[in-house]
Amino acid sequence: MRIALPCLILLTAAVTACAPGGGVRNPFTGVTGAFTAPDQQRGAVELAVKSEFPAIMAQIDAGGGPALSAAFDAAGVPVEDRPARIIQLQNDRGLYEANPAALTSALLIWGGGDGQMS
Numbered sequence: 001m002r003i004a005l006p007c008l009i010l011l012t013a014a015v016t017a018c019a020p021g022g023g024v025r026n027p028f029t030g031v032t033g034a035f036t037a038p039d040q041q042r043g044a045v046e047l048a049v050k051s052e053f054p055a056i057m058a059q060i061d062a063g064g065g066p067a068l069s070a071a072f073d074a075a076g077v078p079v080e081d082r083p084a085r086i087i088q089l090q091n092d093r094g095l096y097e098a099n100p101a102a103l104t105s106a107l108l109i110w111g112g113g114d115g116q117m118s
Contacts, residue, residue: 044074075111
């Protein structure tokens with residue numbers, strides 16, 4: 001019985017993660033993660049982040065700016081969500097300052113990535 005529950009959880013996670021579409025599905029909600037963002041959208045967000053990364057980091061500290069807005073736009077982050085997201089970015093600055101890919105992923109998730117998450 002002790003082994004049955006962990007095995008069942010692992011099996012459920014493995015099966016749902018291998019769902020059609022190539023995304024990672026949350027086994028409890030069925031929502032597909034931002035990993036299924038269209039390549040064109042992911043590329044646009046990566047370009048916006050990596051080409052202006054120092055400016056974006058400075059604008060996170062400042063509470064906004066054109067480079068950060070362009071990255072939000074590329075990811076499709078709703079305008080009304082942006083003030084809260086900037087606060088999150090400020091609080092997690094250490095995570096993002098050395099890792100543009102982490103910032104790209106966060107923006108894609110907040111923007112919906114594939115239209116299924118927000």
